[in-house]
C-alpha cells in the first residue's frame with residue numbers, strides 16, 4: 001500500500017520551488033503550502049501599518065501587533081490551488097511585488113514571527129499528505145519529513161527567471177534591480193541567526209540551472225514515488 005508522506009522543498013529564491021511543489025501536490029492529490037506567501041503576507045501587513053519602510057523597521061511594534069494577523073489559505077477552484085488571505089482579504093497578488101520582496105527577508109529574520117508561522121505550518125501538516133515549500137521546512141518545520149529536496153540554481157539564472165516573470169506581468173523593473181534583490185535575499189536568508197537557509201543533512205540537492213521546469217518536476221516526482229511506494 002502506498003504511504004502518505006510529508007514532502008519538504010527548500011532552497012533559494014526563484015529556483016522554481018513553488019512551481020514544482022504545486023505540480024507535485026496536484027499529481028499526488030496532496031495539499032500544497034507556500035510558506036513564503038505567509039512571510040510575504042506578514043510583510044504586507046507591516047507595510048500597511050507603517051512598521052517597515054526603506055528607512056526604518058519598527059520591529060517591536062510589529063511583534064506586539066502579531067496577534068492581529070490572521071493568515072488563511074483558501075482553495076481557489078478556478079486556478080486549482082489555495083490562495084493566501086490576510087485578515088480575510090485575498091492578498092495573493094499584492095505579496096508578489098518587488099517592494100514586498102525587498103522587505104521580506106528582514107521580516108523573516110524575526111524569531112517571534114518565525115515561531116508563530118512555524119506553529120501554524122506544523123498544524124497544517126499534522127496529517128501528512130502535503131508538499132510544503134520554503135527555507136526551513138526540512139530543517140525546522142518537519143525535520144522528520146520522508147522526502148526533503150534542496151533546490152539550487154545560479155544567482156544569474158534565478159534573476160533572469162524572476163526578471164522574465166515580472167516583465168511578463170507588466171512590471172517595470174531592470175535586470176540589475178532583480179539580481180540585486182536575489183543576492184541580497186540570499187545573503188540575509190543564509191546568514192540570519194534563526195533558522196538560516198541551509199540544506200538538511202538528509203535532503204537531496206537538485207541544481208536546476210540547466211534543467212527545464214518539466215525536467216525538474218520529473219526528478220522530484222521520481223523521488224516522491226520512490227518514497228511513497230518503498231516506505
Ligand code: DC
Pocket residue numbers: 013014035036037039040104105108133134135136137185189
Ligand atoms: O519563497 P519566497 O521567495 O516567496 O519567500 C519569501 C521570503 O520569505 C524569503 O526571502 C525568505 C522567507 N522565507 C523564510 O524565511 N522561511 C520560509 N519557510 C519561507 C520563506
